[in-house]
Amino acid sequence: MVPADDSREREYTGRLANYYDEVISCLRQAEVIMVFGPGEAKGELRKRIQRDKLDLRITRFETSDKMTERQILQKVRRHYLPSTGTSPAGRRSRR
Numbered sequence: 415m416v417p418a419d420d421s422r423e424r425e426y427t428g429r430l431a432n433y434y435d436e437v438i439s440c441l442r443q444a445e446v447i448m449v450f451g452p453g454e455a456k457g458e459l460r461k462r463i464q465r466d467k468l469d470l471r472i473t474r475f476e477t478s479d480k481m482t483e484r485q486i487l488q489k490v491r492r493h494y495l496p497s498t499g500t501s502p503a504g505r506r507s508r509r
Contacts, residue, residue, distance in 0.1 A: 434459060434462045441463070447473065448494075450477070473493070
């Protein structure tokens with residue numbers, strides 16, 4: 415037997431809600447939050463952040479294309495490490 419589409423949809427929605435709850439629990443102690451990426455998931459995450467009253471910590475929210483890990487790191491560094499005339503290349507990245 416194949417489950418009805420609505421039961422699959424409910425299961426997917428439930429799993430997605432649990433995922434967002436886990437992400438939010440990791441963000442609770444963050445001082446600032448930068449949300450970016452392709453697709454609609456960032457919008458749903460933003461709603462959850464607002465629901466949990468963490469939205470004042472969002473410093474940037476934008477749509478961007480798929481990115482490599484290197485591109486993501488570069489974007490974050492540019493946002494959080496303002497140009498000081500020195501290259502951040504000598505600094506160790508923290509993940």
